[in-house]
Every structure is written in C-alpha cells, then in structure tokens.
Amino acid sequence: MNWFRSVIGQPTAVQLLTHALNRGRLAPAYLFAGPEGVGRALTARCFLQAILNEEGDLSNHPDVLWLEPTYSVQGTLYTRRQLLAADKEIPRSAPQIRLEQIRQLSRHLSQPPIRAPRSLVVLTQAETLNEAAANALLKTLEEPGRATLILIAPHPSSLLNTIVSRCQHIPFYPLNRRDVEQVLKRVAPPDFWPQVTPALLALGAGSPGAILQAWQTWQEIPAAFRHLGEQLTAPLPLQRALELARDITQALDVERQLWLLSLMQQQLWQGREFPQCVVLLQQLERARQYLRQYVQPRLVWEVLLMRLGSV
Known part of the structure; x- marks a missing residue:
C-alpha cells in the first residue's frame, strides 16, 4: 500500500x-x-x-x-x-x-x-x-x-x-507552484479561488497551509485595510494618516498588525518599481521591528503612514 x-x-x-x-x-x-x-x-x-x-x-x-x-x-x-x-x-x-x-x-x-x-x-x-x-x-x-x-x-x-x-x-521544503495549486484544489473551500489575490499567494512562500491561513486572516480584517499596500501611491493628508492609524490599531491586535505589514510588503513588491519599492519595504520592516519591540502601535502606524505616502 x-x-x-x-x-x-x-x-x-x-x-x-x-x-x-x-x-x-x-x-x-x-x-x-x-x-x-x-x-x-x-x-x-x-x-x-x-x-x-x-x-x-x-x-x-x-x-x-x-x-x-x-x-x-x-x-x-x-x-x-x-x-x-x-x-x-x-x-x-x-x-x-x-x-x-x-x-x-x-x-x-x-x-x-x-x-x-x-x-x-x-x-x-x-x-x-x-x-x-x-x-x-x-x-x-x-x-x-x-x-x-x-x-x-x-x-x-x-x-x-x-x-x-x-x-x-x-x-521538508516549500512546494513549487504546481504542487501548491494541486494541494489547494484539494483542501481550499469553494470561495477561495475567486477571492485569493497574488499577494496572498506570494505571502505563503510555497506553503499551502500558510496561503490558506493568509486568506482566512485576510477575510477577518476590515475591507478598508486589505489593499493598503496597493493604495498608498500618493501622499496621505495628515488628518487621513492619523485617522487610518487610529482605525488600524483599534480594529487589529498586534499580531494582526504584523500580518498586515507583511501583506503590504507583498503588495508593494508586486506593484512598484524597484528603487522606490526598496525604500518602502525598508519603512515597513522598520515598523515591524518597532511593533515587536512593544513601541506604542498607534505611534508606529502614524509615523509609517505619513512616511509611506511621501516616498
């Protein structure tokens, strides 16, 4: 057998x-x-x-x-x-x-x-x-x-x-794209494929389990935050940056905030040209480090959102 x-x-x-x-x-x-x-x-x-x-x-x-x-x-x-x-x-x-x-x-x-x-x-x-x-x-x-x-x-x-x-x-190793899709076709729910995005697939890094977890988390967070990495293409007005930072920290715990930063990194990587992308990714990674060091989350997001829009 x-x-x-x-x-x-x-x-x-x-x-x-x-x-x-x-x-x-x-x-x-x-x-x-x-x-x-x-x-x-x-x-x-x-x-x-x-x-x-x-x-x-x-x-x-x-x-x-x-x-x-x-x-x-x-x-x-x-x-x-x-x-x-x-x-x-x-x-x-x-x-x-x-x-x-x-x-x-x-x-x-x-x-x-x-x-x-x-x-x-x-x-x-x-x-x-x-x-x-x-x-x-x-x-x-x-x-x-x-x-x-x-x-x-x-x-x-x-x-x-x-x-x-x-x-x-x-x-054990990350799976190639063909094997990832084969596994997901077996285990993913029916509404997975119409909703999954390239950033979520990339976030899994060859792990079908991580992709499913990313998709589930994506569904759990408010819709207003799901495409932040794609939307920050122009400077945010100061008041809007402060309000968005408030909304994120009120709606998401720190673990979800760290996940959102990872999603934004994938979205920025796929949607920006190389020189600008590197600067933005550095800003996001710095924000991740601050959150892990227990810096006040709202302050971290306020600084991040004001800087991202100005790059």
Whole structure:
C-alpha cells in the first residue's frame, strides 16, 4: 500500500521514510524540519498509519500520543483548539510544550504498547519546548524503549543540539507552484479561488497551509485595510494618516498588525518599481521591528503612514 499517496511535493521525505519502513528499521526519533504548512503533520500521520498498518483516524489509538503547545489558564493546560472550542479567550503569552506534557509522554512510554509493535509520539511545534520540558525530553530520547518519536519543527536550529543529534533528520521544503495549486484544489473551500489575490499567494512562500491561513486572516480584517499596500501611491493628508492609524490599531491586535505589514510588503513588491519599492519595504520592516519591540502601535502606524505616502 502507498501510505504516502496524499503527500504532495515532498519526495525526499517520502523516500527516506518509505526506505525505513521497507527495511523494518525505524529510528527511535525523527525530526520533521521545514516550513509550516508544507505537509509535515500530514506526513507524520501517514507514517504512523504505515507503522501501525491502520488507515483512518488515529486520534483515539491507545498507542499514539500527539502533543501540541498549550496555554496555562488558571492552572489548567489548554491547546489553542481547546480554547476556541470552549469559546475562551486566547492568552497573550505564547503557547509552550511544558514539563507536565513531557511527563505525560514519559508515562505513555512507560506502558507497553497495546495494539502496536511500538508506542508512537508526535510533538508538533517542538520549537516551543520550554527549558524544563526540553531537558526532560532529552532524557527520554536517551532511552526511548519500544517507541518512535516524531518532532515537528521549522528548523534543526530551533531545538537543542543534543535533541537534534538524537533524531534522524527528515527535511521538508516549500512546494513549487504546481504542487501548491494541486494541494489547494484539494483542501481550499469553494470561495477561495475567486477571492485569493497574488499577494496572498506570494505571502505563503510555497506553503499551502500558510496561503490558506493568509486568506482566512485576510477575510477577518476590515475591507478598508486589505489593499493598503496597493493604495498608498500618493501622499496621505495628515488628518487621513492619523485617522487610518487610529482605525488600524483599534480594529487589529498586534499580531494582526504584523500580518498586515507583511501583506503590504507583498503588495508593494508586486506593484512598484524597484528603487522606490526598496525604500518602502525598508519603512515597513522598520515598523515591524518597532511593533515587536512593544513601541506604542498607534505611534508606529502614524509615523509609517505619513512616511509611506511621501516616498
């Protein structure tokens, strides 16, 4: 059976994993490293199905544990999906994979597998391991027992070298345009293609998942902000720049503001001539840096909008 038939555009990863399966020699741990949204989690699910020789949903399989970063809310750990399902507010702090979760992993591995030849664990966004959790995971990787662990991260450098050295590296890459379109035709909703713009496609940088996320975010922001990068072709009157800065900061949180700046960069790159484009991109990048440094957002946007229109 071709367990990886649903994986598109990742021939190197599929070849390496298929070779391991055919030889019957699985590594204790794998690092699936590459950009978000290019098929790392899908490939992990296919790999688990191949190891278990079972198709379908594995979410309730007794020998499979799938760990995601969590938020701590009043002493209880929640994933982002759990918070959204419970209609709870997403905390401002970044989610982490925590020591309590690695202890759960250790308990899972301490029990012999029930139906499978080995216990299986997937850690998504492994780069979010906090220090205590990373050190605890390292001890587990030193003596994994009858288990295979899959760590999903953007790059080996996002993890401790001692963790990376105990994993077999499976590389994932951005998809070419043909493969991106093939994936999107499978998974995108019907209203995606009439609405998606060249800037949104470029924003994904070869990641179908990132393109879909960009499209969803684009739908969530007010229509007045969706084409700012295309519209700033003439100096804005001072009052209009101040009003627009006020509207942006009132309507969008900082995360959405950073995303809007990325969208504007793509729009400007596609719509301006090179010398002028470089100056504008530098202004936008400076605004991104200020927002990340917790400079007052409204001030950042006021300065940016007054400068953009004058370039």
